[in-house]
Amino acid sequence: MVLIAESKEKLEKMILELEKAGKEAGMEINFGKTKILANTTESYHIECKGKKKEKVQEIIYLGQLITFEERTEREVKRRIILAWKKYWILKRILKGSFNNKQKSKIFNSCVLPTLTYGSQTWTLTKKNRKHNKNHAKQHGTIHTKYKTKGQNNHTKH
Numbered sequence: 001m002v003l004i005a006e007s008k009e010k011l012e013k014m015i016l017e018l019e020k021a022g023k024e025a026g027m028e029i030n031f032g033k034t035k036i037l038a039n040t041t042e043s044y045h046i047e048c049k050g051k052k053k054e055k056v057q058e059i060i061y062l063g064q065l066i067t068f069e070e071r072t073e074r075e076v077k078r079r080i081i082l083a084w085k086k087y088w089i090l091k092r093i094l095k096g097s098f099n100n101k102q103k104s105k106i107f108n109s110c111v112l113p114t115l116t117y118g119s120q121t122w123t124l125t126k127k128n129r130k131h132n133k134n135h136a137k138q139h140g141t142i143h144t145k146y147k148t149k150g151q152n153n154h155t156k157h
Contacts, residue, residue, distance in 0.1 A: 083115035
């Protein structure tokens with residue numbers, strides 16, 4: 001759940017109202033998972049149930065990085081790292097003796113979604129594209145061979 005308020009005081013009031021409504025429904029706020037993200041340079045905390053929650057610079061919400069500074073750059077870098085981790089988890093399959101069609105299906109269903117999740121919200125710049133190309137060069141590229149009827153083997157990068 002996300003609460004959006006114009007001030008610290010309004011946010012504290014909203015938290016108290018949410019806590020009260022939750023209790024009536026038999027639920028309670030998990031303050032261990034609660035984060036405060038604000039677009040201000042002011043350093044502050046929110047207190048509820050005697051517990052202080054400090055302001056953070058970024059959070060992961062519904063699988064995406066939420067921050068006020070360099071959001072797209074940081075999210076693209078994070079997604080690339082996650083995709084490579086997924087790739088190396090599947091290394092035995094993707095670099096193994098499985099046929100290319102099977103490898104392609106595994107890659108397309110496991111690695112690509114990890115990389116592209118939330119990409120509809122990214123604003124890519126020349127700087128992002130350059131970083132992506134450099135990252136691919138550092139980690140090597142994936143080569144998939146395919147054969148078309150009546151033609152020689154081609155390598156797709």
